[in-house]
Amino acid sequence: MTMSVSMSVNGKTVSGNVEARTLLVQFLRENLGLTGTHVGCDTSQCGACVVHVDGISVKSCTLLAVQADGAKVTTIEGLAKSAEQLHPMQEAFRENHGLQCGFCTPGMVMSAIDLVKRHNYEVTEEIVRHGLEGNICRCTGYHNIVKAIVAGASAMKAAGV
Amino acid sequence: MYDFEYHKPKSVADAVAALKKASDGKFMAGGMTLIPTLKQRLAQPSDVIDLGAIGDLRGIKVDGNTVTIGAMTKHAEVAASAEVAKAIPALAKLAANIGDGQVRNRGTIGGSVANSDPAADYPAAVLALGATITTNERKIAADDFFKGLFETALKEGEIITSISFPTATKAAYMKFPNPASRYAMVGVFVAQTASGPRVAVTGAGACAFRVKEMEDALAKNWSPDAVAGVKVPADGLNGDIHGSPEYRAHLVTVMAKRAVAAAG
Numbered sequence: 448m449t450m451s452v453s454m455s456v457n458g459k460t461v462s463g464n465v466e467a468r469t470l471l472v473q474f475l476r477e478n479l480g481l482t483g484t485h486v487g488c489d490t491s492q493c494g495a496c497v498v499h500v501d502g503i504s505v506k507s508c509t510l511l512a513v514q515a516d517g518a519k520v521t522t523i524e525g526l527a528k529s530a531e532q533l534h535p536m537q538e539a540f541r542e543n544h545g546l547q548c549g550f551c552t553p554g555m556v557m558s559a560i561d562l563v564k565r566h567n568y569e570v571t572e573e574i575v576r577h578g579l580e581g582n583i584c585r586c587t588g589y590h591n592i593v594k595a596i597v598a599g600a601s602a603m604k605a606a607g608v
Numbered sequence: 609m610y611d612f613e614y615h616k617p618k619s620v621a622d623a624v625a626a627l628k629k630a631s632d633g634k635f636m637a638g639g640m641t642l643i644p645t646l647k648q649r650l651a652q653p654s655d656v657i658d659l660g661a662i663g664d665l666r667g668i669k670v671d672g673n674t675v676t677i678g679a680m681t682k683h684a685e686v687a688a689s690a691e692v693a694k695a696i697p698a699l700a701k702l703a704a705n706i707g708d709g710q711v712r713n714r715g716t717i718g719g720s721v722a723n724s725d726p727a728a729d730y731p732a733a734v735l736a737l738g739a740t741i742t743t744n745e746r747k748i749a750a751d752d753f754f755k756g757l758f759e760t761a762l763k764e765g766e767i768i769t770s771i772s773f774p775t776a777t778k779a780a781y782m783k784f785p786n787p788a789s790r791y792a793m794v795g796v797f798v799a800q801t802a803s804g805p806r807v808a809v810t811g812a813g814a815c816a817f818r819v820k821e822m823e824d825a826l827a828k829n830w831s832p833d834a835v836a837g838v839k840v841p842a843d844g845l846n847g848d849i850h851g852s853p854e855y856r857a858h859l860v861t862v863m864a865k866r867a868v869a870a871a872g
Contacts, residue, residue, distance in 0.1 A: 448614060490644060492788065580708040
């Protein structure tokens with residue numbers, strides 16, 4: 448079944464024809480060429496595919512593109528203001544060496560931003576570790592990821608984003 | 609994933625009508641189980657009927673001693689609800705520990721209960737608190753609802769609209785989560801209800817079940833020691849690569865003890 452979908456992705460209105468079974472992550476990567484959103488496990492566990500749908504973090508490999516029809520989607524590509532100015536959370540990952548191979552990083556950053564906002568910019572190491580249960584880093588680089596998110600929370604608050 | 613026809617009805621009546629028209633239709637709530645199942649080609653429905661646009665099915669209402677949660681209310685909403693945390697703190701805590709953050713942002717209480725996954729968390733709360741499941745056709749008592757592995761009292765075309773939980777004077781849920789999936793290897797919900805103590809177990813059997821012996825022991829003496837001596841038989845319990853039936857039987861007693869201690 449082919450259906451037309453239309454949504455806002457990173458502030459731009461996009462539309463396309465998809466099969467009912469097309470996953471949101473496929474639509475983003477294959478139709479829109481936004482390959483920053485990764486597919487790691489494809490079984491809803493690893494979190495590399497996390498994007499925001501109407502401001503809420505979701506696993507885009509476990510959502511149909513048609514379910515996001517009319518929604519406001521933000522991917523990792525939509526965070527930075529410019530090539531020179533990263534989002535404070537991205538900057539915190541860079542500063543704290545919060546990545547090794549980098550494959551899980553887009554999902555980590557997207558989950559982190561939702562988590563920080565949900566906790567009103569006040570996060571502890573414990574909150575971050577619990578909040579990252581849906582994101583897996585196969586380099587096992589969690590320590591610096593957690594450090595980055597705690598630092599990123601303060602930076603987001605200071606920057607008012 | 610095999611392709612299907614997709615519908616997004618605005619009302620329960622339209623959803624039921626869409627299912628009746630389909631040759632082999634399936635309702636989808638949050639999709640946190642259905643979509644992974646479709647991706648693995650373990651199901652091939654002709655039509656998927658998305659309940660996500662039916663606004664009437666969402667929301668939380670506390671009325672006296674009853675907490676009523678709309679079927680399409682997400683786990684994250686229950687977890688963050690100050691009203692639920694005040695009325696039945698154990699229920700808010702259970703919701704806060706289902707799956708992971710992103711699953712909680714999509715997964716719904718109605719979907720979880722209708723699916724009756726043997727390792728889902730909500731069924732233990734539904735059964736232990738003696739909740740009432742309201743559908744588009746009738747009200748079903750928790751004790752009559754869970755029938756077996758992915759099997760409930762729901763009939764074809766019947767949709768859960770809300771679930772009403774009576775408050776309890778004491779309640780707690782303890783689970784031993786699978787370290788990878790966060791599903792309950794075993795979870796035990798204990799509650800001191802108006803009709804006495806109730807103990808419900810998830811993860812261990814084909815579906816959530818009560819442990820009468822533990823309830824009797826708690827009626828005499830509400831303390832962790834009261835349940836420490838009660839062992840459930842391993843016969844018929846779930847066994848898989850994560851744990852044998854004997855291991856799960858042992859966990860039931862351990863989690864029950866911890867739950868009673870946490871309930872105070």
